[in-house]
Amino acid sequence: MLHSTLNTKAQIPRLGLGTWESKGDDGYNAILDAFDAGYRSFDLAYAYGNEEQVGRAFKHIFDSGKAKREDLFITSKLWCTVHRPELVLPAYQQTLKNLQLDYLDLYLVHWPFAMPVGEGDFPKDEQGFRKTERVPLSATWKAMEELYEKGLVKAIGVSNTPVALLYELYCGCKIIPAVNQVELHPFCQQPKLVSFCERIGVHLTAYSPLGRSGGSHAEVNASTHPVLVEIGKKHNKSAAQVALRWQIQRSQNISIIPKSTRKERIIENISIFDFELTPAEMEQIAKLDENRHVVDAAALFNVPIFN
Ligand SMILES: NC(=O)C1=CN([C@@H]2O[C@H](COP(=O)(O)OP(=O)(O)OC[C@H]3O[C@@H](n4cnc5c(N)ncnc54)[C@H](OP(=O)(O)O)[C@@H]3O)[C@@H](O)[C@H]2O)C=CC1
Numbered sequence: 001m002l003h004s005t006l007n008t009k010a011q012i013p014r015l016g017l018g019t020w021e022s023k024g025d026d027g028y029n030a031i032l033d034a035f036d037a038g039y040r041s042f043d044l045a046y047a048y049g050n051e052e053q054v055g056r057a058f059k060h061i062f063d064s065g066k067a068k069r070e071d072l073f074i075t076s077k078l079w080c081t082v083h084r085p086e087l088v089l090p091a092y093q094q095t096l097k098n099l100q101l102d103y104l105d106l107y108l109v110h111w112p113f114a115m116p117v118g119e120g121d122f123p124k125d126e127q128g129f130r131k132t133e134r135v136p137l138s139a140t141w142k143a144m145e146e147l148y149e150k151g152l153v154k155a156i157g158v159s160n161t162p163v164a165l166l167y168e169l170y171c172g173c174k175i176i177p178a179v180n181q182v183e184l185h186p187f188c189q190q191p192k193l194v195s196f197c198e199r200i201g202v203h204l205t206a207y208s209p210l211g212r213s214g215g216s217h218a219e220v221n222a223s224t225h226p227v228l229v230e231i232g233k234k235h236n237k238s239a240a241q242v243a244l245r246w247q248i249q250r251s252q253n254i255s256i257i258p259k260s261t262r263k264e265r266i267i268e269n270i271s272i273f274d275f276e277l278t279p280a281e282m283e284q285i286a287k288l289d290e291n292r293h294v295v296d297a298a299a300l301f302n303v304p305i306f307n
């Protein structure tokens, strides 16, 4: 497995397993199937509501003697309802407990917006948007820095953080985020964010790298797009594999976390390290960018700072 080096000097695998909507037995089995297929990085979040079964799957792997904790790179995320600084350490400890782990390799602030505590995980305002609360990202970040400085977590980072907010944080913080996890796929390439993160040494993890495979937006389906299908035919690979390989070649500073709970796709998605796209093919894919997001932050939070 290829790795990128984070600004903490830790090595992050270029490919990991996404787990949003990996629920119940499917979620449990996906972790085991991915481990057997060679995945060593796993992207989790409190908000995915599956920490219990994911944690059981890790325990099974460790108990079987097939891997030690240090062989895996495990990421999870601080949810929006616990951004108040005094809630960050308890939230981290709760996640560790749910996952039956002693530490995380990477803990991310899931969104740069806070939501009020005590009203459930997804409080809504009268208009149906996620209800926000005024907690500055810098205050939450200070509490994240404390986790890192106490040695409780190996690296800290952010997610869904656009250039302006990231720059503000970067200028004022003690510990520069190791990672910004954002939406990146052929139809949403975010070139300015990619080059800015490279410049300031913040690694990018590409979420929804298949454009959710048309899950919620049929028009951004990386597993059926004709240009990707055609390129794939030349390499005897699927369109999904071409979309994933493109990100591996696009920048050394990007890792990808495709999600699947189907064993054959879990294997398909990691089988991208035995072929190479030509410069002309890379160029063809670069032209597919439409800045089309499947996760629309403004629609979720009613905070139009993104596009
Ligand atoms: N930080 C954040 O705010 C966010 C983080 N994420 C993270 O990123 C991960 C990946 O993103 P996600 O939104 O899940 O979307 P992906 O782009 O990874 O697409 C997942 C969808 O594609 C299908 N799929 C997977 N592999 C293939 C394939 N080879 N061919 C065809 N279809 C395929 C899956 O179905 P099936 O399972 O049936 O195979 C699933 O419906 C998430 O799971 C999560 O961990 C995602 C969104 C936001």
Ligand SMILES: O=C1CO[C@H](CO)[C@@H](O)[C@@H]1O
Binding pocket: 020, 045, 294, 295, 300
């Ligand atoms: O991580 C996530 C998975 O997808 C959700 C729905 O689009 C996002 O809101 C969330 O940030």
